[in-house]
Amino acid sequence: MTVESQWGIPSDKLRNGASIHFDLVSPDGQLLLKAGEPITNRLLEQLRERGIQSPVLHHAPRFRPEQKTAALLSNFPPEMVRQIQASMESARTSVKSLLTSLTNKEEIRLDVIQMSAGQFVVQAKRDVAATLAVLALNGKVADSEVANSLANHSANLSLLATVMSTLQKDEPIQSFEIGLAGLLHDCSLILNDEWYTGQANSRDETARKRYRRHSIESADLLNGLSGISKSVLAMIQEVHEQADGSGYPRGLTISQVKPGTEILNLADAYLSLTSPVQGRSIVPADAISYLCLHTAQGKFSRDALQLLTTSLSMYPVGSGVELDDLSEAVVVRGNSDAPMTPLVRLLHPSHQEIDLRVSDRFISRPGGPIVKENQLHHHEPKKCAADLHSKPPSTIGLRTCFRPGRMTSLRRLRRSLLHSSHSLATTSHQVKIS
Numbered sequence: 001m002t003v004e005s006q007w008g009i010p011s012d013k014l015r016n017g018a019s020i021h022f023d024l025v026s027p028d029g030q031l032l033l034k035a036g037e038p039i040t041n042r043l044l045e046q047l048r049e050r051g052i053q054s055p056v057l058h059h060a061p062r063f064r065p066e067q068k069t070a071a072l073l074s075n076f077p078p079e080m081v082r083q084i085q086a087s088m089e090s091a092r093t094s095v096k097s098l099l100t101s102l103t104n105k106e107e108i109r110l111d112v113i114q115m116s117a118g119q120f121v122v123q124a125k126r127d128v129a130a131t132l133a134v135l136a137l138n139g140k141v142a143d144s145e146v147a148n149s150l151a152n153h154s155a156n157l158s159l160l161a162t163v164m165s166t167l168q169k170d171e172p173i174q175s176f177e178i179g180l181a182g183l184l185h186d187c188s189l190i191l192n193d194e195w196y197t198g199q200a201n202s203r204d205e206t207a208r209k210r211y212r213r214h215s216i217e218s219a220d221l222l223n224g225l226s227g228i229s230k231s232v233l234a235m236i237q238e239v240h241e242q243a244d245g246s247g248y249p250r251g252l253t254i255s256q257v258k259p260g261t262e263i264l265n266l267a268d269a270y271l272s273l274t275s276p277v278q279g280r281s282i283v284p285a286d287a288i289s290y291l292c293l294h295t296a297q298g299k300f301s302r303d304a305l306q307l308l309t310t311s312l313s314m315y316p317v318g319s320g321v322e323l324d325d326l327s328e329a330v331v332v333r334g335n336s337d338a339p340m341t342p343l344v345r346l347l348h349p350s351h352q353e354i355d356l357r358v359s360d361r362f363i364s365r366p367g368g369p370i371v372k373e374n375q376l377h378h379h380e381p382k383k384c385a386a387d388l389h390s391k392p393p394s395t396i397g398l399r400t401c402f403r404p405g406r407m408t409s410l411r412r413l414r415r416s417l418l419h420s421s422h423s424l425a426t427t428s429h430q431v432k433i434s
């Protein structure tokens with residue numbers, strides 16, 4: 001969804017005769033000037049008379065979410081989309097059935113869940129972008145029913161981790177096991193639902209310690225069942241272990257966990273940022289940048305981050321972006337060798353496809369437009385965006401984030417972080433511990 005946003009602008013920067021591409025509103029929300037209309041001396045006088053020194057530029061989405069969905073899905077055969085959606089629904093249903101069995105202390109059967117994990121492997125191999133598009137459209141987790149939230153998150157985690165494993169060219173059995181661990185790892189939370197829904201920062205030390213055992217308890221519940229291997233049980237236990245040993249429950253480092261765990265850990269973090277059970281989500285491109293920062297600090301596996309950006313791109317499939325000419329588009333497919341320049345489709349009814357890798361156009365920002373003072377007088381979006389991008393974030397150790405030769409230029413990555421800096425600086429969102 002295109003993000004509604006606003007920026008303050010000093011009134012002394014407004015010039016008679018210039019037009020603005022956004023609504024100009026007073027600090028208390030009153031419309032002063034409609035987008036596209038010229039600034040007049042009368043308006044400037046009114047601002048002075050009313051003592052408004054910093055009116056607000058307001059950008060509202062020009063397109064409805066349904067238009068983004070239509071533009072995104074127009075890229076894929078409807079039958080393929082339908083099959084992936086059916087697999088997602090089947091996965092959610094199978095996880096909910098397992099949770100019901102656990103709650104009622106009934107016999108646990110894993111055959112339907114295994115079938116779902118197998119379907120995800122098939123879908124991921126067939127078309128990664130279509131799979132991710134469905135994930136983007138069906139990624140909502142929060143639900144008044146804890147079982148629904150758990151099932152939604154488990155299905156999302158399984159599908160994304162399966163895609164990442166497939167792109168890593170894992171054997172199908174390995175991708176299957178990673179996907180299966182994703183579907184199962186949170187199952188014990190249904191027996192302690194307050195652990196899942198309660199605010200993490202409100203838990204006392206005892207509750208925190210208990211919560212941090214949920215992956216072990218999930219593995220204990222499943223241990224000994226037919227169709228679940230030791231490696232799947234190990235990955236279930238290790239989903240929340242982090243590369244630098246700061247995770248839980250055992251504080252293992254990346255060298256001590258199963259192959260596949262690092263994928264699950266990063267996928268879980270990405271999904272928790274973009275679709276949390278509680279609290280505000282952040283836009284997918286900001287989540288990727290957030291994970292870049294924490295990978296640079298050693299929190300996540302660099303290889304897993306490469307896989308995530310290869311599969312999703314720096315502007316994840318399904319996310320809204322604004323191009324340099326202020327047109328709005330949706331990312332429909334990542335370019336695996338150029339994660340900063342995905343394929344997009346305009347939200348304009350033409351749904352024109354643009355491969356940004358070979359186009360002069362570029363993404364100016366995720367969600368909303370970039371606005372700089374000089375745009376108010378002469379609209380030069382390319383120059384404006386280039387100015388902004390030329391200032392590198394000085395504190396970000398991106399050289400430690402990606403392996404040499406496996407990512408496009410550092411400068412391009414910095415662009416993405418600059419896009420995100422406004423929200424990263426203000427958000428108090430932490431990677432959810434779930």
Ligand SMILES: [Fe+2]
Binds near residue numbers: 186239433434
């Ligand atoms: Fe978890």
